[in-house]
Amino acid sequence: MIGDHHQLPPVVKNMAFQKFSNMEQSLFTRLVRLGVPTVDLDAQGRARASLANLYNWRYKKLGSLPHVLERPEFRMANAGLLYEFQLIDVGDFNGVGESEPTPYYYQNLAEAEYVVATFMYMRMIGYPAEDISILTTYNGQKHLIRDVIKQRCGDNPLIGQPHKVTTVDRYQGQQNNFILLSLVRTKAVGHLRDVRRLIVAMSRARLGLYIFARSSLFSNCFELTPAFNILTARPQVLHLLPNECHPCKRKLSERPKDDPITVSDMPQMAQFVYDFYNARVDELMRHRGFIRANRLQAPPKGNKKPAALKKEDGND
Numbered sequence: 004m005i006g007d008h009h010q011l012p013p014v015v016k017n018m019a020f021q022k023f024s025n026m027e028q029s030l031f032t033r034l035v036r037l038g039v040p041t042v043d044l045d046a047q048g049r050a051r052a053s054l055a056n057l058y059n060w061r062y063k064k065l066g067s068l069p070h071v072l073e074r075p076e077f078r079m080a081n082a083g084l085l086y087e088f089q090l091i092d093v094g095d096f097n098g099v100g101e102s103e104p105t106p107y108y109y110q111n112l113a114e115a116e117y118v119v120a121t122f123m124y125m126r127m128i129g130y131p132a133e134d135i136s137i138l139t140t141y142n143g144q145k146h147l148i149r150d151v152i153k154q155r156c157g158d159n160p161l162i163g164q165p166h167k168v169t170t171v172d173r174y175q176g177q178q179n180n181f182i183l184l185s186l187v188r189t190k191a192v193g194h195l196r197d198v199r200r201l202i203v204a205m206s207r208a209r210l211g212l213y214i215f216a217r218s219s220l221f222s223n224c225f226e227l228t229p230a231f232n233i234l235t236a237r238p239q240v241l242h243l244l245p246n247e248c249h250p251c252k253r254k255l256s257e258r259p260k261d262d263p264i265t266v267s268d269m270p271q272m273a274q275f276v277y278d279f280y281n282a283r284v285d286e287l288m289r290h291r292g293f294i295r296a297n298r299l300q301a302p303p304k305g306n307k308k309p310a311a312l313k314k315e316d317g318n319d
């Protein structure tokens with residue numbers, strides 16, 4: 004029998020079966036708890052070793068197989084992005100963070116727009132759409148992200164659609180090269196406090212993981228500290244290198260040629276992506292004459308005008 008009791012258990016919808024018969028506990032967990040001898044696998048073959056550090060603390064001694072240290076795709080950086088993983092702090096948009104239009108149906112518009120803008124940015128610098136999955140911890144947010152995609156780039160053949168937009172729970176057992184993750188909540192940690200959900204969320208990406216969240220909330224949650232201590236050791240504003248194209252020619256360990264630009268919030272990212280797209284389409288038209296390119300809708304309007312992008316002096 005094979006299983007990972009550090010990931011999420013089966014969903015049992017019947018309350019009596021779930022609580023009284025304890026059927027929420029998988030057979031594998033039951034056997035482990037009864038002291039049945041088990042063998043722990045001690046090497047993962049999915050992700051860059053740096054990404055695996057976000058969840059290997061939960062296992063006895065989880066190292067990495069040689070191919071994730073040696074193969075070129077694992078040695079190269081992610082084009083256009085300074086870091087191969089980052090926690091991006093997302094503030095309120097027009098005074099709103101999480102919202103709950105109906106009970107337990109959580110949404111966060113700032114994160115939805117930020118995630119979609121990042122997806123569009125990645126597409127414009129050459130990432131294949133099928134290499135990117137968008138995950139979130141709530142069904143409400145999944146629907147909101149799908150709506151934002153439809154509105155911003157749904158019918159745009161230059162951008163296309165991500166491989167999947169779904170919840171962490173539904174994505175258990177699946178993987179993709181690049182994962183954009185929205186954690187939604189801004190007032191309470193909610194069900195990410197279940198470390199098994201955190202482990203699933205952190206372990207889906209092979210090459211890049213970008214987490215959009217209210218940083219102060221999650222980094223102060225005791226259960227999540229091993230992962231969030233690593234995440235918060237890096238700056239929590241998105242660092243972009245828009246002159247790079249996918250596939251990246253920069254090694255993960257190499258300093259980029261240009262100084263990165265930092266994005267302070269969602270409206271700034273949305274405006275940047277809007278301008279970046281228009282500049283690219285104009286350039287295509289200049290060089291290739293007429294092309295059929297959709298124009299983007301104006302970026303989301305906040306109460307304040309988005310600030311100008313900042314160039315970082317040097318990079319750490």
Ligand SMILES: Nc1ncnc2c1ncn2[C@@H]1O[C@H](COP(=O)(O)OP(=O)(O)OP(=O)(O)O)[C@@H](O)[C@H]1O
Binds near residue numbers: 007047050068
């Ligand atoms: N020995 C190996 N050689 C090459 N690639 C490997 C090896 N082992 C695992 N992988 C890669 O790692 C990925 C994850 O492996 P697998 O799906 O077996 O893990 P898992 O434990 O079922 O993952 P999870 O339950 O976390 O989704 C595979 O898709 C494969 O790409």
